[in-house]
Amino acid sequence: MDTYSIWAEGLTKTFAMSGGRSTIAVDDVSLHVAPGEFYGFLGPNGAGKSTTIKMLTGLLRPTSGRVVIAGHDLAVDPLEIKRHIGVLPEDLNLYERLSAPELLLFAAQMYGIPRTEAQRRTDDLLNLMELTETGSKMIVDFSMGMKKKAALAAAMIHSPRVLFLDEPFNGIDALSGRAIRDILRTMTSRGTTVFFSSHVMEVVEKLCTRVAVIANGSIVAEGTLADLRKQSGDDDASLEDLFIRLVGREHGGEADKQSDDLRWLNSEAETADDRK
Amino acid sequence: MTVSNASEKPVSHFRLLLWLKFRLIWGALSRSKFSIVGTLISALILFPVSIGFAFMVYHFVRDSPSQMPNILKDILATAYLFWFLTPLLGFSLNDSYDPTRLFVYPVRYTTIFTANVVGSLFEMSTLLVMPVLIALLAASVSSPTLGVAEMLLLLLFLLQTIAMGQALTLALLGLLRSRRFRDILIVLFPLIALARYLVTPRNFSGSDLYSLLSNPAWNFANYFPPGYTASAIDALRVGDWARAVGAASLLVIVSILTVALAVVLLKQIFNGERGQAPANVKVIRPVARRRETAVPGRGELHGALIPIVALSEKEWRYIVRDPQYKAMGMNVVYILGAFLYSFSRVFSGREMLGGGVVESWLSGSLHIVSSIGISGFLLFGMMQLVCNVFGGEGPAVTMLFSFPTPRRWFIVSKNIVHGTLILLVGFVGLGVFDYVTDGLSALPLSFVWLLMSTPIVLAAGNLVSVQFPSKLIVRGNRMSSGGQVSLGTSRGVGCGYGLLYLCCLAAAVIAEIPAAAAVIIPSVGLISPVWYWLTLPLGLLYAAFCYLQSLKLIDAWMITKEQAIILKLAPSD
Ligand SMILES: Nc1ncnc2c1ncn2[C@@H]1O[C@H](COP(=O)(O)OP(=O)(O)OP(=O)(O)O)[C@@H](O)[C@H]1O
Ligand SMILES: [Mg+2]
Numbered sequence: 001m002d003t004y005s006i007w008a009e010g011l012t013k014t015f016a017m018s019g020g021r022s023t024i025a026v027d028d029v030s031l032h033v034a035p036g037e038f039y040g041f042l043g044p045n046g047a048g049k050s051t052t053i054k055m056l057t058g059l060l061r062p063t064s065g066r067v068v069i070a071g072h073d074l075a076v077d078p079l080e081i082k083r084h085i086g087v088l089p090e091d092l093n094l095y096e097r098l099s100a101p102e103l104l105l106f107a108a109q110m111y112g113i114p115r116t117e118a119q120r121r122t123d124d125l126l127n128l129m130e131l132t133e134t135g136s137k138m139i140v141d142f143s144m145g146m147k148k149k150a151a152l153a154a155a156m157i158h159s160p161r162v163l164f165l166d167e168p169f170n171g172i173d174a175l176s177g178r179a180i181r182d183i184l185r186t187m188t189s190r191g192t193t194v195f196f197s198s199h200v201m202e203v204v205e206k207l208c209t210r211v212a213v214i215a216n217g218s219i220v221a222e223g224t225l226a227d228l229r230k231q232s233g234d235d236d237a238s239l240e241d242l243f244i245r246l247v248g249r250e251h252g253g254e255a256d257k258q259s260d261d262l263r264w265l266n267s268e269a270e271t272a273d274d275r276k
Numbered sequence: 277m278t279v280s281n282a283s284e285k286p287v288s289h290f291r292l293l294l295w296l297k298f299r300l301i302w303g304a305l306s307r308s309k310f311s312i313v314g315t316l317i318s319a320l321i322l323f324p325v326s327i328g329f330a331f332m333v334y335h336f337v338r339d340s341p342s343q344m345p346n347i348l349k350d351i352l353a354t355a356y357l358f359w360f361l362t363p364l365l366g367f368s369l370n371d372s373y374d375p376t377r378l379f380v381y382p383v384r385y386t387t388i389f390t391a392n393v394v395g396s397l398f399e400m401s402t403l404l405v406m407p408v409l410i411a412l413l414a415a416s417v418s419s420p421t422l423g424v425a426e427m428l429l430l431l432l433f434l435l436q437t438i439a440m441g442q443a444l445t446l447a448l449l450g451l452l453r454s455r456r457f458r459d460i461l462i463v464l465f466p467l468i469a470l471a472r473y474l475v476t477p478r479n480f481s482g483s484d485l486y487s488l489l490s491n492p493a494w495n496f497a498n499y500f501p502p503g504y505t506a507s508a509i510d511a512l513r514v515g516d517w518a519r520a521v522g523a524a525s526l527l528v529i530v531s532i533l534t535v536a537l538a539v540v541l542l543k544q545i546f547n548g549e550r551g552q553a554p555a556n557v558k559v560i561r562p563v564a565r566r567r568e569t570a571v572p573g574r575g576e577l578h579g580a581l582i583p584i585v586a587l588s589e590k591e592w593r594y595i596v597r598d599p600q601y602k603a604m605g606m607n608v609v610y611i612l613g614a615f616l617y618s619f620s621r622v623f624s625g626r627e628m629l630g631g632g633v634v635e636s637w638l639s640g641s642l643h644i645v646s647s648i649g650i651s652g653f654l655l656f657g658m659m660q661l662v663c664n665v666f667g668g669e670g671p672a673v674t675m676l677f678s679f680p681t682p683r684r685w686f687i688v689s690k691n692i693v694h695g696t697l698i699l700l701v702g703f704v705g706l707g708v709f710d711y712v713t714d715g716l717s718a719l720p721l722s723f724v725w726l727l728m729s730t731p732i733v734l735a736a737g738n739l740v741s742v743q744f745p746s747k748l749i750v751r752g753n754r755m756s757s758g759g760q761v762s763l764g765t766s767r768g769v770g771c772g773y774g775l776l777y778l779c780c781l782a783a784a785v786i787a788e789i790p791a792a793a794a795v796i797i798p799s800v801g802l803i804s805p806v807w808y809w810l811t812l813p814l815g816l817l818y819a820a821f822c823y824l825q826s827l828k829l830i831d832a833w834m835i836t837k838e839q840a841i842i843l844k845l846a847p848s849d
Contacts, residue, residue: 059674061839083680093674093846095590097597102590109586110679138597154675 002071005162005193006033006056011065013051025051027217029065033195033210035161038188040208041197044247048217049197050090053166056195057087070161083111086160088168092151096140100131100150103139104157111158118157125153128183130176145171152180156187163187165196169203181207201240211239215247289383293391301399310746310773315400317775322404330407337415344416345510351412352433352502355405359441385539389442396438405434418513426509429524433505436531440501443538501530583681587689594668595693600748601661601668608657612650612705643718644725647706648792651726652785654705655733658698659777660748662737665690667748671846683834684827687741691734698733702726721795724812728791731819735826736784742833745841746773787822791815 013026026048033039043049054060056067058078067074069081095103101122108118126132129149134142139150148171155163163184169177184194185207198204204211205225212222221228221242228242229235237245305315333351337344378388396402409430417423497503508523595601655662665687666673676686706722794815798807 057678059678059839059842079680079682081680082678087678089674089678091671091674091846093671095594095672095675097594098590102593106586106590107675107679109582110681112580112582114582 002068003034004032004068005035005037005070006031006039006195007068008032008056009066011052011055011067012063013048013055013060014063024217026055026062026214029214029217029219031056031212031219033193035193036188036191037193038184038207038209039193039195040204040211041195041214042199042201042204042211042243043197043214047214049214050166052214053087053164053195053197054089057085057164058082059087059089083158084161086155086158086163088148088151088155088163088165090166092147094139094147094151094154096147097138099136099138100126100134100142100146100153101136103150104153107154108157113158121157125157128179129153130179145173145176148172149176149180156183159187160192162193162195165194167197167199169198169200201238201243205239213243213246221246289387290391293378293383293387294395297392297395298398301395310776314773314775319400322400326404327407330411333408334411334415337412341416344412345506348412348509349497349502349506351408352505353497353500356437356440356497356500356502359437360444385542386535389439389535389538389542393435393439393442396442397434402434402438409434416513422512425512429505429508429512429527432524432527432531433501436501436527436534439531439534439538443534443541446538446541501527504530580685583679584685584689584692587681587686588692591668591690591693595697598668604658604660608654608701612654612657612701612708643710643713643715644721644795647709647718647722648725648729648795650705650709651702651722651729652781654702655698655729655784656781658694658701659737659781661694662698662733663740663777663780664744664746664748664773665694665738665741666745666841666845667741669845670747673842673845677838677842683838684831687738687827687830691738695730695734698730699726702730724816725791725795728794728812728815728819729788731823732787732791733781733784735823736780736787738826738830740776740780742830742837742841744773744776745837745844747845790818794818 008029008031011026011029011031012024014022014024016022029048029052031052041049041052051060055062055065056069056074058074058081070084072080072084074081095106098106104122104125105115105118108121109115113121123132129152131146131149131153134146139147142150148168152165152168155165168180172180181203188194188209208225210222210224211228213220221231223231225239228239228246229237232242232245234241305311333347337347413423413426413430417426498507504523504527508520508527511517511520511523660667669676703723703726706726707719710716710719710722794811798811
């Protein structure tokens with residue numbers, strides 16, 4: 001397992017709910033990701049993607065299971081792991097009262113990078129993310145996409161060996177999106193592992209060397225795009241088709257089950273039209 | 277979906293909104309054991325007080341019925357003033373659902389507003405007023421029909437009062453939506469509170485009661501709903517029907533106007549949300565050169581120091597920029613002012629005692645003892661900071677804990693900044709105190725005391741911070757690190773934590789006894805002051821020992837508490 005960047009066995013997370021009940025958000029998930037891989041983590045809403053990422057990055061303690069990142073056991077040496085990973089959490093959680101340069105400088109120094117080097121990296125990343133012009137504006141006053149770019153920059157400022165990105169391309173404009181994709185590609189070509197969740201199938205299809213699909217807390221498919229196609233027996237299927245087939249099956253229904261049940265949606269719309 | 281089922285009547289918006297309100301009140305109350313305990317404690321303290329006051333009013337009105345019109349007007353005016361002032365202070369007496377979230381539904385603004393007002397009748401603040409009003413009526417009413425009519429009038433008055441308070445909150449909410457305004461207001465609120473405290477009459481004696489009750493100052497209430505209500509009830513009693521109807525209609529009209537005003541405000545907020553300027557167009561520039569950077573050498577000597585400096589810098593920036601800290605700072609200034617005032621009075625009183633043994637003893641040690649007292653009260657004002665070091669992080673705590681820095685450095689760097697702040701405030705406070713009371717010779721000793729006591733208090737605060745993390749609560753408003761004020765305040769939680777911090781301060785005081793002894797014993801002449809050369813270094817050593825012990829404990833606790841702190845400050849729902 002030391003040869004893997006990300007190695008997880010039997011990851012499970014149970015949340016206690018009110019009334020003594022509990023939900024299993026992630027159920028016996030195992031992941032093996034090699035160095036330099038661009039790994040896509042797909043799944044419908046509420047499937048357990050963010051919960052898995054939080055467990056892999058030490059922000060949430062698993063109910064059971066073991067995580068080894070870059071050769072270190074998360075339960076034994078979490079700080080050593082945090083030295084080597086970068087995280088973009090789903091809800092960012094930035095220091096919003098700092099400006100973007102201040103935040104990046106702060107983050108770099110938290111990884112022990114000396115001031116001058118930290119300043120250089122900050123300038124480079126601000127340039128890359130098109131955030132140079134924000135100047136001393138505080139992050140509170142940023143737009144959603146700007147906040148996400150600042151968070152992304154903070155996650156890569158220490159050139160981590162493994163990057164965990166939870167929906168990195170949500171709300172990012174096309175220009176920055178392209179720049180970020182390019183830089184991520186360069187990073188993986190030099191051995192950085194990128195583990196990211198996304199709902200945008202086109203991006204995943206373009207970037208990822210391998211993908212895992214999670215539904216209801218369990219992995220339902222894993223492999224390269226070619227593997228998945230072979231599994232489904234359809235050699236021309238797009239990732240979106242494959243995804244819908246996989247997840248639809250898991251949910252116990254066909255994708256177009258709505259046609260009958262949702263007729264009222266159209267009729268209501270018509271009556272609304274009539275009223276005009 | 278049952279939408280298409282035409283025979284079934286939909287639930288009215290009003291009932292739905294009432295349900296929402298009760299659900300939110302209940303949710304806020306039952307969220308944690310702290311809020312339950314806090315609410316229970318405040319109910320156990322406040323309701324007996326309210327009922328006791330009601331009994332007093334009952335007997336007073338029984339004994340002197342002629343005072344009834346005055347008392348009625350005064351009590352109503354006081355309640356009205358309360359509901360008027362609290363929104364200005366940043367509190368709300370009634371929890372509200374966020375009306376702006378309801379705009380997406382096809383609900384009328386009037387319904388949104390009135391449902392909230394009616395629901396507020398059943399909140400603690402309103403229930404606390406009821407016993408007094410009931411006592412007033414019970415003590416003086418002559419017939420059941422009259423009683424019912426008066427009850428209705430009082431109910432309308434209560435509704436109007438709540439509506440006024442809510443409308444005021446709405447008016448402020450428009451301002452609160454802008455971050456800059458919010459920042460300014462958060463600092464202003466404590467100032468207003470301070471002003472209110474200063475104008476409150478003290479040293480009030482019972483003999484002035486009659487003159488107070490009929491003080492002409494109350495007449496201002498005649499122009500406001502309390503006046504109309506009191507006048508209508510009074511008119512009912514004397515059988516002046518024309519005046520009763522007139523005053524009652526005035527009350528109705530004002531109530532309708534209040535609702536109308538609130539609706540206008542709601543509409544404005546809604547429009548303001550929509551009418552925001554479009555996102556500014558971005559200038560496209562080519563992506564600049566990228567440079568590959570090397571991982572820094574691990575063996576760097578000052579590697580451990582860099583994060584501490586970065587953290588302290590960040591903490592300091594937050595203290596300067598985040599208005600919640602400014603509000604806290606105002607608390608400290610307020611406490612300092614109050615105590616300097618009262619202590620300097622004690623000292624001017626002492627001068628009148630004249631010379632003597634007592635006098636010389638006092639001049640020797642009273643200064644140092646009162647310095648200790650003052651520093652204690654200053655610390656009390658900063659307890660929210662000291663006992664909740666992670667509170668100011670808000671959701672950003674997720675980022676903090678994703679860094680590979682050893683956890684004790686988080687605490688140490690926060691302590692460095694907070695400690696510096698405490699020492700600064702303390703030095704200034706004690707310096708002013710010693711100057712005002714003519715005891716500058718005690719100054720060096722006071723400073724040593726501060727140096728000694730600060731690490732101990734920080735140590736106690738650290739332990740509480742790790743075991744009981746919570747979001748920062750400033751003046752009843754719960755704030756995230758982004759600075760959003762949530763509308764639904766949670767006084768229960770605040771009360772629970774207040775109690776906890778008080779306990780923490782008590783524990784710190786106990787831990788301070790050896791340090792205090794090191795400063796006091798030689799000063800009161802029990803042993804020669806020469807002993808200071810021994811007691812003071814020992815005291816400082818003791819303080820350092822306490823602090824280091826707390827760090828040791830925290831290292832052990834952090835392993836299990838880290839997740840809980842993240843969940844508390846950055847809940848994922
Ligand atoms: N703190 C929590 N307490 C209780 N349940 C939780 C908590 N966090 C997540 N869950 C539950 O765990 C499940 C998985 O959530 P998760 O956020 O991992 O989904 P996701 O795959 O990231 O979804 P999305 O695509 O919407 O981001 C959901 O059912 C969610 O309700
Ligand atoms: Mg998610």
